[in-house]
Each structure stands twice: as C-alpha cells, then as structure tokens.
Amino acid sequence: MPSISKKGTQMPESPIRKLVPYAEDAKKRGVKVYHLNIGQPDIKTPQIALDAVKNNTIETLSYARSEGSEIYREKLAKYYVKNDIHVTSNDIVVTTGGSEALLFTMGSITNPGDEIIIPEPFYANYNGFSTASGVTVIPVISSIDTNFALPKIEEFEKLITKNTKAILICNPGNPTGYLYSEEEVEKLKQLVLKHDLFLIADEVYREFTYDGLTHNSVMSLDGLEENAIVIDSVSKRYSMCGARIGCIVSKNKEFIKTAIKFAQARLSPPTYALIASEAALETPQSYFDDVKEEYVARRNTLITELEKIKGVKVANPKGAFYCVAALPVKDSDHFAQWLLERFNYNNETIMVAPASGFYSTPGEGKNQVRIAYVLNRKDLITSVKILAEALKQYNQ
Known part of the structure; x- marks a missing residue:
C-alpha cells in the first residue's frame, strides 16, 4: 500500500x-x-454585509485579483489608519482567512528546519501551519498563575538560535484572552531588532478589549517597519467566520512581494466573500x-x-x-x-x-x-x- x-x-x-x-x-x-x-x-453578522451579497448584480462570478481587489484594500487601509496603523493598500495582501495568511507568511519567511518562538498556550493551528511549512515551533511557556502574561524577555532570548526566524504572538490571545501591554510589545520590538527577526502578530481579536484597556498593534511601533507582520481576519470582528477572508499587513516590501506569489499560486480569494467583507467595513461603531x-x-x-x-x-x-x-x-x-x-x-x-x-x-x-x-x-x-x-x- x-x-x-x-x-x-x-x-x-x-x-x-x-x-x-x-x-x-x-x-x-x-x-x-x-x-x-x-x-x-x-x-x-452586520446586515450591511449580508445585503451586499444578496443584492449584488453579478452575472459572471469571475476571479478576484490575487492580492484582493484594489477598492477593498484601499478601504482596509483606511480602517487601519483609524486604528493608528498607518499603511497603504500596497502593504496588504488579502487571503482566504487568517489561516492562509499564516501559511503564506511562514512560506515567505522560513526555510525547512527554521524555528519560530511562540508563547504558549497558543492557537492550536499554529502547530499545524508550522508542520505544513516544515517549521519547528519553539515554545516559551506562560503561566495561568500570572494570567498568561508575556514570559520574561530573557526566556525568549535564551531560545534564539541561528535557525530562529520570528516570534509569533496572538494579541489579544487565543486561547487565553490575554491582552499584551504597551510595555510588553515594546520589549518584543527591542528583542527582534537586536536579533534581526520578524515579529508576527495575529491581531484578529483587535476589537475585543475590555476593562478600559486598549490594543497595542506591532504595526504602530516606529522602527519596526521591516520586521512587523500582522495577521488579520473578518471572521471574529464581524462574526463572519464562514466568509474566509483575512489578510497580511506589512511595510516590508520584499515580504509583501513574496506573499503575493503565494497568493497568485492559489489564484484568488472568494469573490462573494470579498463583497461581503468590503461592505462590512461600513459597520457603525x-x-x-x-x-x-x-x-x-x-x-x-x-x-x-x-x-x-x-x-x-x-x-x-x-x-x-x-x-x-x-x-x-x-x-x-x-x-x-x-x-x-x-x-x-x-x-x-x-x-x-x-x-x-x-x-x-x-x-x-x-x-x-x-x-x-x-x-x-x-x-x-x-x-x-x-x-x-x-x-x-x-x-x-
């Protein structure tokens, strides 16, 4: 057999x-x-997104652009600017869900045998994406006793080897719900700059922060333009898990150029879901x-x-x-x-x-x-x- x-x-x-x-x-x-x-x-799901699909007049359901339509990426860029993330449509690649965004990211920045350091517990599929990409996950354990706060930077640093390519965080966290502070994100910035690593932040839960706390995006940090990569998705933000629309955001032009090649290989994100996601951006506060x-x-x-x-x-x-x-x-x-x-x-x-x-x-x-x-x-x-x-x- x-x-x-x-x-x-x-x-x-x-x-x-x-x-x-x-x-x-x-x-x-x-x-x-x-x-x-x-x-x-x-x-x-916001009614405006459902209506956009229901009321569209498409006669031929054609391929979308590989990196997502220009108009959607332009509107996305405006959404990010409102969230103090100053990017343009050229810094965004639309993907089939946040999952594909992570796969494209790992494919673009790692070689088989490379390592990514991730605070654990972490979103279970990071293990799957890493295995699919030939990447080794190097865990740094956070504890329920500290509410799953970021482990000490020294714990990260002693795990860095010549094979380390990135640190990956989920902020706010799945499965813990932990929200990284400005100080914690700043410490990670200094670490990746010191060791010339990528800092990947899965920020799909950006809107869901509580107790008067605010979200601190890695894309808002000065000096991290070549190192920061954001993974995002409409799934949780607009309760649109079935749309399967996500994106990669980065100011690193070489990385974006590489990710687009992966996007071209899978042709395009789904057209109807793009229509719904574009409309969802008009959802009121x-x-x-x-x-x-x-x-x-x-x-x-x-x-x-x-x-x-x-x-x-x-x-x-x-x-x-x-x-x-x-x-x-x-x-x-x-x-x-x-x-x-x-x-x-x-x-x-x-x-x-x-x-x-x-x-x-x-x-x-x-x-x-x-x-x-x-x-x-x-x-x-x-x-x-x-x-x-x-x-x-x-x-x-």
Whole structure:
C-alpha cells in the first residue's frame, strides 16, 4: 500500500474539532450539547454585509485579483489608519482567512528546519501551519498563575538560535484572552531588532478589549517597519467566520512581494466573500460597542460562576472571548470525551476544548480546558452548573 507522507502523519489533530463525532453521537441520543469548544460567535453578522451579497448584480462570478481587489484594500487601509496603523493598500495582501495568511507568511519567511518562538498556550493551528511549512515551533511557556502574561524577555532570548526566524504572538490571545501591554510589545520590538527577526502578530481579536484597556498593534511601533507582520481576519470582528477572508499587513516590501506569489499560486480569494467583507467595513461603531458590552457581561458571568467550583482555577481574560481554566482532573482530553460519551445532567452536557492541544510542550496543559464564551449568559450559567456536576461524578 502506498505510504502517507511524514508531514501528513505529523499533522496534529485539532483539539477543538476532534471531539465533534462524540458530540454528534450525543445529539443522536437526544442529549443537548452546549458548545463551549469553538470560537464561533452567536452574534449576528452586520446586515450591511449580508445585503451586499444578496443584492449584488453579478452575472459572471469571475476571479478576484490575487492580492484582493484594489477598492477593498484601499478601504482596509483606511480602517487601519483609524486604528493608528498607518499603511497603504500596497502593504496588504488579502487571503482566504487568517489561516492562509499564516501559511503564506511562514512560506515567505522560513526555510525547512527554521524555528519560530511562540508563547504558549497558543492557537492550536499554529502547530499545524508550522508542520505544513516544515517549521519547528519553539515554545516559551506562560503561566495561568500570572494570567498568561508575556514570559520574561530573557526566556525568549535564551531560545534564539541561528535557525530562529520570528516570534509569533496572538494579541489579544487565543486561547487565553490575554491582552499584551504597551510595555510588553515594546520589549518584543527591542528583542527582534537586536536579533534581526520578524515579529508576527495575529491581531484578529483587535476589537475585543475590555476593562478600559486598549490594543497595542506591532504595526504602530516606529522602527519596526521591516520586521512587523500582522495577521488579520473578518471572521471574529464581524462574526463572519464562514466568509474566509483575512489578510497580511506589512511595510516590508520584499515580504509583501513574496506573499503575493503565494497568493497568485492559489489564484484568488472568494469573490462573494470579498463583497461581503468590503461592505462590512461600513459597520457603525455602535455595533462594536454593543458586542463588547455583551462579551464583557458574558465574561463576568462565566468567571464568577467558574470561581464557585472548588478546585477550579481560571485566568481572567482582558480580550478576545476565551478563557483557560485549570480543572481538578488529571487528563482534560479524557474528561472532555467522557462529558460527551458517558455523562449527561438533565439530558444535557457541555463540549469544551482540552488545552493540551494549545501547547507544544509535552505534558503541559493536561488539566486545563479552553472555554469560549460565545453563548448567552443564561446558557453559560447552565453550562457551568453542568460542569460542576460533571466534575463531582467524574472524580468519584
């Protein structure tokens, strides 16, 4: 029988999606499943974006430009300027989701065997993108005890080798919800300049910052023009996960020129989704104000309820819509599967994402789960009650 590639064998499973068959089986048995496992907001997509697709008069659905239409990139540049990120349309390459933006970035800046340093826990697919690109992830561990703050710069520096090409952060963070301070971003700037590295920032949750805190983009830092790369997406900002439109933003002209070659090889981003994304840029600020208010209320509800459970430790997120909780269990992968396969409370159960898949260090995060607070407050309260009962039964 022909063999599967080494790369294919090494590709990690998604900790978020690998439990889907068990959830589907639970539903077939008549058990209601509350999905706390995936960052799919229940917030409505801006009507202006949906109407743009519904009311368009296209007669031939043709290819878009490889790097995204000129008009969309110009409007995107104006959006960034409003956020103190001073770029032009020529600094932007539109991609099929933030995922493709990361793949194009790794393809453009790394050779097989190169290394990227990432604070962990991190978005699980960074492992997959790195494996697909022949890149080695070098983790630097952040701790739930410090709310997943940026590890000391000395911890980064001692990991830098001749193979290190970049440091990658997610800000605000998935899965932790941690929001990097201006001081932390400045420290990373000094480090990458000292060692001539790229600083890649996944900023898809830029709009979701809480408690009066503001987002600090790597693209707003003077002197980092050749080093900074931003990964972005419409998925979370406008609750448009299915549009699959993202982008790369950088002032490094050689990098952008290279990324466009990858964009040309896959032809173009999807035309209808571009139309929706362009229209979404006209979304009024009131939409984001309402969404932020809702997420703050959900976060507060979730954290308050989780802290009532004996043995549970939870980090308090300052952005995005996730939190990581340490549970009184030895193996959250087993516990998450047990919740779906063997447990129900009043014929209901929950689906969580085991946090071990958000680490690349073996054995880390084994007692942790990521919870996405993308459900309404009533459902979040019910979900935590189910979790409390589940932990009682599981530990018996």
